[in-house]
Amino acid sequence: MAEFAQLSGISRPTVSKYFNDPSSVRKSIRSKIERALAKYDYRPNLFAVNLNKKRPKIIGVIVPDTSDMFFSEMVRHIEMRCALDGYLVLVLSSRGDPSLEARSVETLLSLKIAGAILAPLGSITDASRMESLKAHIPVVYLDSFLSDGSPFVGTDNDQSIGLITDYLCRTGSPPCFFEMPAVNHNAGERSRAYIRTMERLGFQPEIIRVTSRPDWRFEEIGYSEALDVIDGKGFPSSTVLCANDRIAVGVMAAAFQRGIKVGREADCRLRVAGHDDQPYSRYGCPPLTTVAQNFSRIGTLCVETLLAKVEGAGTTPGAPQQFRLEAQLMMRASA
Structure with a gap:
């Protein structure tokens, strides 16, 4: 200058x-x-300008996988909301690897930023590194959380899984549940919510188990595990509720590979449903019945919760810091 x-x-x-x-x-x-x-x-040089400010205008974001449409859509809404207040967004990906997640946290620690929005990997996250970050800047967890009482914004899995399980039971055979790898707390919460709903409705829960290792290759896992089921004893129900939309894509691909028609028509042998309503879910063949997480509201609430801390507004005593938003049923041709 x-x-x-x-x-x-x-x-x-x-x-x-x-x-x-x-x-x-x-x-x-x-x-x-x-x-x-x-x-x-x-x-x-915006980074140089930022170093010279008492109050930096950069927000750090760490997500497990920027190629995952759920997180890319979430980042889009975070960026739009941050722009309204003049904040830049720096996005890093842990790629499902705890060592890369720790390195991403170190990167944020090395920069002068206002705060961070994090989607942690869960039990494999280096909690000490997160504590170090929290000691320097305000942090809000997105979609997943650690048991440390930090602010969190995500979806109410009890409500969302209960909603779609009830719908599937009312409209056809009670569903079995195709779980997801234990990449974060959502995996366990959704399985337990399915079991509770089925028992409440008077049906026997049936769960299709997959690898317990944290693994973000959901489509590949859904496809290979579904082929094993189809080629073995078959699904215990003609309705399959998948823990997320990406798993459902793999299951439907496996059904297609084996000549099994998916949908609600009379000649269809299998109904498939998912969870999330990722942007491509409505364009599948058939379009996927699922429950829609409120991307816009989750992203906006993450930013507003963080900026309240960054800008000194804080929260009033007793104000909620754990936000679990309800999902909406999206009825389409797959179930």
Whole structure:
């Protein structure tokens, strides 16, 4: 900025004032600065500017997998909400690996940022590193949480799984449950919610077990495990409720591979449903019946909860810090 000020013949304080708020300088000076910006192709270094601020305007985000449509959609809503308050978003991926998650936390610790939104890996997360991050900046957990009392925003799995299990029982054969790998607390919560709902409705729960190792290759796992089931004894029900939409995609691909038609029509042998309502779920063949998490509300609430802490508003005594939002049933052709 000093070099630009010298070249343009405008004082550095005036240039700095312009970048903080262009309307704060006289129109004639503003025009002179903008002509000089075009001539010298100058752009301020936002990270350097951030280091010089008492209150940084960067939010860090760590998710398990940026290629997962659930998290990419969530990040999109977080970015949009942060932009309204002038915050930049720095997104890192742990790729389901606790060592990469720890490295991502170290990266955030090395930067001057306002706060962080984290989707932790759960039991394999390095809790000490998270504690170190929390000691420096405000943190809000997204979708998954650690048992440390930190603010959390996610979906009410009891409500969402209960809603779709009840629907499937009312409209056809009671479903078996195709679980997901134990990548975070959602896996166990959804299995238990299914069992409770089936027992409440007077039906016998039937669970299709998969690997207990944390593994984010959901489509591949759903496909290979479903083939094993189909080629073996078969599903214990003609309705399969999957723990998430990506598992359901794998199950439907396996059914197609074995010539089993999925859907609600009379000639269909299998109904398949999921959980999440990822952006592609409505465009499957057939479109996937599922429960929709409120991406916009979850992302917005994460940012607003974090910014309340960052900007000193905090929370009133007794105010909720664990937000579990209800999901909406999306009835489509697969079940």
